[in-house]
Amino acid sequence: MPRLAANLSMMYHEHAFLDRFAAAARDGFAGVEFLFPYEHAAVDIKSRLDDAALTQALFNAPPGDWAKGERGIASVPGRDDEFRRSIDTALDYARVLGNRKIHVMAGLVANEAAREAQRAQYVEQLAYAARTAAADGITVLIEPINPRDIPGYLLNRQDDAQAICAQVGAPNLQVQFDCYHCQIVEGDVTTKLKRDIARVGHIQVAGVPERHEPDRGELNTAWLLDVIDELGYEGWVGCEYRPRAGTSAGLDWARKWLAPRA
Incomplete structure (x- = not known):
């Protein structure tokens, strides 16, 4: 059965961030x-994770x-050292919080003439990030994002993301498959x-096109979750959407996969 993860950047805005857990x-x-x-502080977040199990x-x-307006620096010229420090920072947090996945954003293309060079740099930086993260048993993720939400984003298509992973060749470099972005692109x-x-x-879900609860619109999310289950996927499915109103009130679509706790 798919395991749903709440995206606390988009959901539960009725609460302060640390109370959303x-x-x-x-x-x-x-x-x-x-x-x-x-x-x-990582220890403060870890405390909320532990308190809420x-x-x-x-x-x-x-x-x-x-x-x-920056949306990642992995492909941005002249930011190599900053990028490598950013990976160190992310790994410092992951060691405390316990997650085994970190998403590395690609960044914006300066102009079409620069796309090929930026893609080459992106590949090089991802190889470094994957190699560094491997020491902690952590997987680096890349995500195709639609150009409507982030105009100029370097990576938009699933096949391109898969090709980049193949080019880097690191076993701990994988794709973050957002069904919302994929449907739009x-x-x-x-x-x-x-x-x-493979x-x-x-995986992430949201309603298309408004990015609200995935209970209406262009995608049949219940169908997709059944497919994901049939494919043997064992990871998390992130609920990365903006609730129409109160977060809890809008969760009827997810009751099949949630088990409320005291």
């Missing part, structure tokens, strides 16, 4: 993910200056899951 556990989630932990599934390595989500599942390290 307990709220997610009360609703029956056994795991959580979020974009970035770096505004809080939650597993940390995933977070992102530092993306550069998010407030200024290329569709045919079920077929791509079946084609690529190198999929994390």
